[in-house]
Amino acid sequence: MIRITLPDGSAREVAPGTTPADIAAAIGPGLAKAAIAARVDGELRDLTRPLEGDAALALVTAKDEADALDLARHDYAHVLAEAVQNLWPGTQITFGPSTDDGFYYDFAPTAERGMFTEEELPLIEAEMRKIIAANEPLVREVWSRQQLIEKWQAEGELFKAEWAAELPEGEELTVYRAGTAPDAWLDMCRGPHLPSTGKLDPNAFKLMRVSGAYWRGDQRNPQLSRIYGTGWLNKKQLDAHLHRLEEAAKRDHRKLGQEMDLFHLQQEAHGSVFWHPKGYRIWRELEAYMRRKMDGAGYREIKTPQLMDIRQWEQSGHWGKYAENMFAVPDIVPEVDAEGAGATPKVAPDADWMAIKPMNCPAHVLVFKQGITSYRDLPIRLGEMGCCHRNEPHGALHGLMRVRQFTQDDAHIFCTESQVVEEVRAFCTLADEVYRDFGFSYHVKLALRPEKRFGSEADWDKAEQELRDAVAVAGMANDDYGWEELPGEGAFYAPKLEWHLTDAIGRTWQVGTIQGDRVLPERLDASFVGEDGGKHRPVMLHRAIFGSYERFIGILIEHYAGKLPLWLAPVQAVVATIVSEADDYARDVTAKLAAAGIRVETDLRNEKINYKIREHSLAKVPNLLVVGKREAEEDKVALRVLGSDQPQLILTLEEAIARLKEEATPPDLRG
Known part of the structure; x- marks a missing residue:
């Protein structure tokens, strides 16, 4: 006989060759009907596969989704x-x-x-x-x-x-x-x-x-x-x-980006984005918002080079682990023909090779290393809206979601070991504020050490536990935040916390991260003077919230189906006339809205108002202020709000300006 242990701790003695289906039938007809497979010592198996030895058995039903x-x-x-x-x-x-x-x-x-x-x-x-x-x-x-x-x-x-x-x-x-x-x-x-x-x-x-x-x-x-x-x-x-x-097809950011005249992509710059004025306005609003958040959290913004010597990337470890995803260029010597008609590029035999940065972290270490840093100076938080390039395969490129050139809201925190948990906790709070400002719920996951990695086991043990402790202190290590640990999914140099946003139709997007790194400071010889007067290595926390501006804008477009919050909308209002007699009043309304800080355009075309309404709705303009002879005489506007159940609101111009001004204020600047 063999001993089969069930999930509730009870055990059954059965003959070798008994199947999980037999055991389900012995327990009851309901389970026999519901069972579809079995887990035998954790391995998923057919319900009719015979059991040959002692084992732990769990019967699988449709409830085990x-x-x-x-x-x-x-x-x-x-x-x-x-x-x-x-x-x-x-x-x-x-x-x-x-x-x-x-x-x-x-x-x-x-x-x-x-x-x-x-x-x-x-x-x-x-x-x-x-x-x-x-x-x-x-x-x-x-x-x-x-x-x-x-x-x-x-x-x-x-x-x-x-x-x-x-x-x-x-x-x-x-x-x-x-x-x-x-x-x-x-x-x-x-x-x-x-x-x-x-x-x-x-x-x-x-x-x-x-x-x-x-x-x-x-x-x-x-x-x-x-x-x-x-x-x-x-x-x-x-x-x-x-x-x-x-819903996803309706919300596709590539389709909406074209309809809203935000950006385009073309073969001449495969994997990079051509931002149009309206699309770049969204970018600028996001960038200004993130700068305010980072300034308020004690970050100092820097700017670092796009090109750095290959030897720097070799020392950091990126060239050995990441070279196939990097763009590298040699020192080119122009060779001019005899007539001076043109130059042919030629690679010098002893050319120095440079790499376009795929990430900002090595450059931030070089900034940190300038001068002598004391433990009293820590933590140092360096931020950069850093443009990076990665050689993504052609087939993997996808609109704004997967590009070759992208800009990160990147930052690195250099701190002592005793400061790590508090710095990560503070970041958790900052990320929570940002995601809630944009209307997202999210899950937090911890990606643990991969099979191929740098650093000692002791350092990995410490780094992983610090992230666990910080999330616990932040109150996020629970089911409300979908807390989960992901074995083997960390970076080659550090474990990382990941923020997975849930959008309006239930899809998830991994965006923000923070990583606790002891490898790069060692490889690039970063140090500070400790309280004992000796040389110590800082811990380097790599962190981003948007991830990349390109991808985050793509997510926002799809999450809101193009109907962006008013503070982000590239055009916040259009003043449209019903008759040409209202043109002067429309210009006056536009001027007053613009003076109040509203991004506004005027539509004085000789078209029917229904045509104008339909066209601006397709372009996802949030507010349409319709004016005719009566509105001009009474100093009023007929306000039509995109997506509203109410056809229109009749407001005085003063009321309309106050309403739009309040709604157009970024969430972090509201009282």
């Missing part, structure tokens, strides 16, 4: 592959993993039929529902490597045969069969899976799109046809996801 979703999405991928091969025999299968919100599968269609199209997705969905309705058991089988190779070769599954041939010699491999018949469809897979296809909800998935892919991600290999789907546990979850996608 993370496990249940991953299982369901994996199964949807298998059902998709079976459906495609049912419909188009001869199609070869490759791989089909689950993803964060669904699944995909890569196929090699026959030459005769060609790549799949989106018009065929409903047909495939219908076949998938037939397979789900058939409630086929998903049966795990163990095969030898050679058996698999022979099977795949015999059936013309050349991609699967190639993969099987690369698996370790002598290792037992698993396949999953959709049914009990000897000729039932099967796929090579580690599992686990749900007990049967009928455990999937036929109304909780949708095939989304088709794209091209290359076998094993290499463009030198054959092209495949990839079908993407989204899969959930029930229709309610699917509908909510589709609604989020619809």
Whole structure:
């Protein structure tokens, strides 16, 4: 007999070969029906896989949403592959993993039929529902490597045969069969899976799109046809996801950025942003806001070079760990032709190489090192709106969210070990103020030491604990702030606290960080004179709140769907005329609004007022002040507020100015 321990601490003696499904049935019919998988000594397994020794057993149900979703999405991928091969025999299968919100599968269609199209997705969905309705058991089988190779070769599954041939010699491999018949469809897979296809909800998935892919991600290999789907546990979850996608499409910052005339991107500066006047006004307001916050928190702003000698980056460790993401340039010697008609660049044999900074921290250490610093001077907080460049892959670039040139609201705090916890706590408070000013809730996570890292274990132990202690003192190490620790996700030189914002449609964005670093001060020989007169290393805290201005602006545009808070709106009001007789009054209204500090424009075009209203609404202008003959005679305006349920408010000009002036005041300057 073997001893199986359940989560409540109770134990059962059962015969070897008993399955988790048997134990679920013994506990009760309700659990037997609800169970979909099992965790055996922490490992997720099939419900029908036999138990062979003493183990801790936890039965998984749909209430264990993370496990249940991953299982369901994996199964949807298998059902998709079976459906495609049912419909188009001869199609070869490759791989089909689950993803964060669904699944995909890569196929090699026959030459005769060609790549799949989106018009065929409903047909495939219908076949998938037939397979789900058939409630086929998903049966795990163990095969030898050679058996698999022979099977795949015999059936013309050349991609699967190639993969099987690369698996370790002598290792037992698993396949999953959709049914009990000897000729039932099967796929090579580690599992686990749900007990049967009928455990999937036929109304909780949708095939989304088709794209091209290359076998094993290499463009030198054959092209495949990839079908993407989204899969959930029930229709309610699917509908909510589709609604989020619809909302996300409406809020896409690239689309809104064009409609609002904020910025553009083009091939001539791939990965960098061309800011238009309206977009740069948002930037300037954010920059002014952040400067006020940093000034108030005791930071001193500096400016450091874009280019620094490669040797500096070698000493800091970035060149060894990060070189593939950096732009480096040699010292160029111009070579002028005999006629002096032009110069050809030529790299000198002994050229000094320079790198464009991907981050600001080494330069800030160099500023700190100027002169002699006493312990009495600490903490020193150096801030920079620092422009950085990183060589991101072309395929990873995405609007404002992933760029090659970006500007950080960056700062570094140099302090003693005894000051670390208080400095991090103060930063937690500052970050909280900023995010709440912008209407965000957030979660705080601690990213712990990665496998490849600099520094001693003792230093990592200390740095991680300091961050834990600071968050606890700030009152954020609890479920209200989604406190979580992330093993292995820290930087190579330091653990870090991360702030994950939640936007208006439930998406999360990782923005602010603070890192406790003892590595860089050591590598770059930063020191201060201690109370004992000796030389000591400071702790260096790397921190940012926005992260980068580009990405934060993109997040704001999508969070607010372009309807930015009035203090951030590039144009805060437009004065629009109904008739030309009101033109002079409109100019007077505009002048008085501008004198009150409102960013205002005038629309005197000879167009119908409904056309003007529609156009300015699409441009996300927050306030439209409509004026006609009556308004001019009575010194009033008809105020239309973007997104308001009220069609318009009739106000005196004085009332309108007071209202807009109050709403346009940045949150940190309000009483």
